[in-house]
Structure formats: C-alpha cells, structure tokens
Amino acid sequence: MLENMTTVFQVKCGLVPGRPVLAGVSGGPDSLCLLETLQQEGYTVLVAHFDHQLRPDSDAEVEALRAILTKKDIPFLEGKGDVLAFAKSKNLSVEEAARMMRYTFLFEQARAHGAQAVAVGHTADDQVETVLMNFVRGAGLNGLRGMEYRSLLPDFDKNLPLVRPLLDVWREETIAYCAANNLKPYLDPSNESLAFTRNRIRHNLIPNLESFNPRFRDAVLRTSKSLAGDYNTLKEILESSWAESVISEEADMVTLYAEKLTGQGTAIQRNLIRRALAHFGPDTVDIRFSVMERATEFLSRGRNGQIHLTGGLRMFREGERVYIAGPGVVLPTTSWPQMPETTITLTVQIPGQVSLSNGWQLVSEKSRNPVLDMEQAVNNVNNYQAWLDADTLPEHLEIRARRPGDRFEPIGMDEQSMKLSDFFINEKIPQRARDAWPLICSGDTVVWIPGYRLAHPFRLTNETEQIVYFKVSKPGN
C-alpha cells in the first residue's frame, strides 16, 4: 500500500530529505494520508489549515483536526478568511476565491517557516476529475495532461514549488491507509451533496462514463500521463527551436532567421510562427489554421516579399531574415549598406575610407597581401570585398545609388550586360533596399555591387600587376 513514496517524494516532487515541508491539511483522508506519509519518510512537516468559513460545520472540522494533531504532538498553523466577501469584492466564483485565499495563506506560511515546498493532497481521483473537466471545456494538450507532481504557481510564489505527492493514489486508497494507520479523517458532509459541480461530476457524470468503460478512471489517468510526456517533449523541442530561430523580440516586431525557420518541418514552423504571433497579445493565440498555412506556404516559396497574416500583422521575408511586424511598422534597414543622399567621389580616396548610411563604410586600398587572400581574391568569393585589376579601372570612381537605365556586366557573364534592375530582381535584393544600394561606378559603368558581384572587365587576370581592394562593412557587426 502506497509503495515507492520515497521515489515519489524525491524524484517526482523533487523534495530534499530532511528539509521541512508545509502540508496543507483539511483533515480529510487525502490530507491526513499526505501528512502521515511525509512523516514516515522522515520529513519535518509543518501543518497548515485554512478555514474557508463556507460551511456551518467548519469549526467542527478545525476541532477534529486539532484533536488528531494534538495527539500526534504536531504544531498547527491556522488561517481563516471570509471567502464569500472576497469573492464578491473581486468578482470571483466562490471556488476561485477559496483557492486564492487558501494558497495565499499556505505560501505565506511556507515562506515564514522556511519550508522547501507546499504539499497538498490531490489524489488520482482529483486528477481524473480535473482532466475530465478540462476535456469538457475543450482544453488542449496543456490542460489534458492534468496536474503535475511539482509545479510553480507564480501568482503565489515565484520560487517555492507546490507538490502533489498523491497524484497516483486513489481516494479509496487514502481512506484505507488512514484506517490502517488508525487516523480518523473528518468526512466533509458537503461531499455528499450534489450541489457543487465537482460533486455532480463525481456522483453522476463519472458513473455514466463508467457505464461505457468500467475502468474509465484508470483510462483517464493513463491518458493524462501519456499526454504529459508528449507535452514535455513538445515543449523541449519548441523551446530549443525557438531559441535557435529568434533574433530579437521588440514591442512591434519579432525577427527570425529565415533559414532556421524554413529548416524545420512545417508543423514546427507553424508552432514557431504561432509563438511569434503570441508576442503581439493573447488575441493572436487562436489564430486560424488557414493563417498558419498561408505563412508556411509563403516561407516555402523562399522568395523575398510580404504577406498579411491576421489583424494587421504582416510577415516579411528579406534575405536571411523573417520579420513579423505589427500594423504600420517600418522594417529596419540597418542590416544593409545604404547610400547617404549624395554621390561620393572615390578617386582621391584610394587608399581611404568613406562613410555610408547606418554606420556602414567603404574601405579601399591600393594593394593587399596577395598571399593571404589569394584564393578569395582570384574567385572574388567574399561578396562584401572585391579585388580588382588596378590597370583596368577608370580614373574617376564614385560611389552612388542606382539610376534609371543602369546596366551591369557581372563577372563570369563574359561580355554580356544586363539591366541592373533585372540583376537586383534575380539576386533577390530586398525591394526596399534597392534605391539606396551603394554601387561603385565610373560614370555609367557599374564596377562593383557590394554584397553581390564584380563587373567582368575589372576582374583579376594572369596579367594583373596591381590590385585595388574594396571592402564594405559595418564595424562592430
């Protein structure tokens, strides 16, 4: 009877042997069983009782408990409160008000007496009734997994846990346990009435369900355990994939790594998007499936652009980033190099350094250690650096924004020029970034598009004698 309580207390509830535990004790069989098992396992138990003053016999209940505890020589922390008045003043149901006052008292006492946890006597029957009620109300995985052996109730205490060691023990077992240990529990007369929902569940609904499955209670308990495992697995995964994917969360914008997001399966993508949307308030939690589907479909296209999601929230994809932004939010441009308002002459500034917008800069040098960078140089592989043949370069260079009619002859596309606007589209340069994208030019000739491509005529060849090196960067990034 009540096997493995050592493991339950230590592993499932995380209690440290020898440190005091505060037990919320009503005097019924569940809480007396809790008290007795805690003591038998060697914990110092502080007993606390809260009198809700809801029933005419509540004094009798306190006295019955006092008698038991006096015999066992256990001190007894006593609280009481006018639950009805509290419920009225806070516009709460009587049940909610009773719960709030009771837990407030229990956690106050636990703090005051240095207890490691508040323990309560919820049984497997309470678990079944909780899960059943959550099912009836339409809960998801979180509600259907039921109560936990150990949990935090931050409304009452941010650190001290609430533990429920009897979640796997049926109410009948606690009654038998009390009888075997010569404990005389106080039997709450209101348990016998069908006035409260909880009792109607116990005496009417569950018997009805048992007519379909005589082992209904076992079945629900099994379900709750199985779903608790699934819940933990999901939580673990979603936490880690969220941590990997998120770049920043600001008041009106969540920024994510596009690749991390699209590298997940669609079901996880949906969860990550739902979490990003939840950032904008609880109204977004019940997002329709079609919205999530639209979002994952948009991401799967792999193209820059934007879509409306729901309630003014939009999703943008630009290069390596995905933004989810509130109505009217302007996306940041700080992640790109952008031109200031006017063209900058470069001729006299090689070697030298010029400032662009948003903290970006262009550095130019006449030559550079040819050994260290030879491989990069020959292949021009780092898109924000370029190595050019100095002798092919026009004398007058400038850095400017695009102009209508600009054309470009990308390296590798020998002697073939294309419209600069087509190049921008092909390379998926964000639409908003195009007008002010910095271009190294000489008059109408585009020499280098930082971040993208060098023009063919200025590439390094076997005949190159002198190298000009450009680098566009944002120091500190």
Place this chain on the structure above:
Amino acid sequence: MLENMTTVFQVKCGLVPGRPVLAGVSGGPDSLCLLETLQQEGYTVLVAHFDHQLRPDSDAEVEALRAILTKKDIPFLEGKGDVLAFAKSKNLSVEEAARMMRYTFLFEQARAHGAQAVAVGHTADDQVETVLMNFVRGAGLNGLRGMEYRSLLPDFDKNLPLVRPLLDVWREETIAYCAANNLKPYLDPSNESLAFTRNRIRHNLIPNLESFNPRFRDAVLRTSKSLAGDYNTLKEILESSWAESVISEEADMVTLYAEKLTGQGTAIQRNLIRRALAHFGPDTVDIRFSVMERATEFLSRGRNGQIHLTGGLRMFREGERVYIAGPGVVLPTTSWPQMPETTITLTVQIPGQVSLSNGWQLVSEKSRNPVLDMEQAVNNVNNYQAWLDADTLPEHLEIRARRPGDRFEPIGMDEQSMKLSDFFINEKIPQRARDAWPLICSGDTVVWIPGYRLAHPFRLTNETEQIVYFKVSKPGN
C-alpha cells in the same frame, strides 16, 4: 452554408479536380450532402452503397437511394453481405464486421473504376463521438486527435486514400443542406433507438456533458484539431531524430549513435528509447515510466556499461554506440581490433602487415613521408596510428594480448607508469574488449596501445632520426 468546400476537397483532402471520386453513400443526410457537394465542385462521383442486411428495412433504404439517384441520373454500385455470419466466422463484433465488409467493398469498387479516393460522409458530430469514445477508453494523442481528412487504411488499400470532407460540418448542417437542395434523405430508424453504443453516446452521454458545458461539442472539436497539430509536430520531430540516431535494426538488437541520442533532451530521448523497445514487440509499448527514466539516467552518466531495462531487454553503451538487445544477445566485437589466439612476432615484419581478428590488420613501415603527416606524427593525434622513434625501440617486438601485472607509461606522463588495468578503466575501453585488445610490446614493456596511447619512451623527439610507423585498421571500414 458549407463554405470553402473547394479548399476542403483540394487542400485538406488532397483531391485532384476532374478525377473521379468514389463516394460511400448510405442515403442518409450526411452522405447525400457529401454526394451533392462533390458534384457541385465538379468531381465525377461514383456512388457506392453497401447493404449490411442488418435491419429489416435495409431493402427500403436501398430503394429510397435508388429513387434519388435515378432522378439525378447517377449510376449506382451496389454491394451486399451477410454481416452477422461474417462477424461470427471471424469472431468480430457486428460493428467491426460491418466496417470491414463495407470498406472492402468500397475500395474494390474504387480500384475497379479508377477512382482517386474513397469519400465518406463522417461529420463533426461523428468526430466528436469518436474522440469522446477514445477519451473514455483511455487513448493517447493519436486517438484524441480523431479522424483525418485524408488517411490511408492499408488493410483495404495501400495507395488509395480515404477522405472525409465533412469533418467540420455538423449533422444539423447536412440536414439543412439537404432540405435547401431538395434532397430527401432516408432516416435510419435505428438511429432513434438506444440499442447501440453510438446512440447511447448521442442521446444520453453527450446531453449529460452538455449540462456542464453547453458548447461541449465545439469544445471537443477544437481539442481534436489542436491535438492533431501537436501530433503532427511530434511525429515530424521523432521521425527525424530517429532517422538521425539509428544505425541498424536487427531482429534482436537495435544500434544507435550514443551522441545523437544524448544530444537530445530527455523527453525526446525517452521517445527514441520507447521506439527502440517497440522494435521488440507490442508488449514493450506500455513500458513503465521508471524504465525510461532509468535508461535516460544511465545515458546521462556518459560511461560505458549496461543496464537491464524490462523483460530481459538490456541497454549497453560502448564508446560511440548504444545497443538495445534482447535476452542473451552477445554484442558484436567487429567494431574493435582484437587479438587472434596467439602472440605475433613483429621484428621481421617491419615493413609488413599482420592480420588480427575480425578483419583488422596492423601495418608497419620503417619511415613515412615526414612532411604530410608531421603534425599528426609529432602529436601522435590519430589514435589508431603511431609514429615512434626507431632508435628507442627494442629489437624484438610482438603484438599480444594483455597479461596480469602489465604496466604502461603513457606519453605525456613523464616517467610515471600505471597499471594497464587502471589505464583500461580510465579510458573506458569496453570491458568485453579488454582481454583481447592488441598491444605492441617488447617482453613486459608495452610500447603502444592501438586506439589509445603511445608509451612515453618511444615518442618522437628533436633527436629522432628514423621513424617507425604503425597503423591498426579494418580495411573497408
């Protein structure tokens, strides 16, 4: 009324417009609604009806359907079977027997007439009743997510899907739809009796549940959708982490990458272990939580060893691998070098090659391209290769198994020798592998332990003039 059926048919059910669909039609409001919406969306519908011959009025039902279809000029595939006799012969419940005979017929007809899918008229009410019954029976996530819009029933057909386009449509809506479209459904008199479980659920249990939550049916439908999403997410994750972790699945052993397994959170680890255990038969599906906990605790220690899991199944960890093996299974040793029965003399075999057990071999050379391997050589970093100072080596070398009392002076531990048995323990050499681990020795002096460490006296130094190179490998691996 019945909005978005285009999306439901194409996206949720995956139907291709224009290709024929076989609809299972009873003549009730659900199936007439299904037939009508399919036709309005332009699908060619093949109507199939299966007469279960369970009710005295089943002929009347067929005639009523025939009348409707004749008026609409739709051909009509008719099947019938003696469900009671089939149930008896196969020892099935009448419901199960009816389902088997009906789907067998529907899929036969679908194949025979080139339909892309079998469509049936399950409604949101059927979904709620299914999920409720699964809850009462103690289902996990898989059962509580309910029926799918599109699924495969491999017992009936491995390729043709079953689709359920009306899963989001309430029964009342199908009745209203029939009325609006001038369709006169046949109302099954047995629906009105409480003789069958399904009807008792509908007329007794659900009204009881609605007394707790008047929107109970909406709530359950919402739950099922939410859990379906969670199920898909979990499935996606577990499939991919399983594929990453598994090395092989043989009849009596599953082999996994230790690092892939331990790199997951414990909840996923538990799922992977559960899946590995399921490999050994359905009895292992209900593994107790404590078994999973023992397994993850064992893995978290990161040490070689073994534990018993359940029912004779054991988990072994050896180096980079985790094995889950049936009773009495001997782990493979082919992944280690092992000595044959006798000592092998090496002196005359440098340069040369000798065979060890299991296809492993030792290659020795007098010297080796000193440039290419210099870094490896100086640091002796590749554990299955060693570079030694030829002039320090004794004349007589041999390769042998360990002997009691062997000591070893590992490189780096200047002038300090230790018991070979302690070295084996420190390095976590699998217990089973120790007795036959090959050692390069000279009499009592251990020169090199392949896979682990060179002895200090034989290391390369600045004075080294000639190098001896050893390599232990299993060609083809």
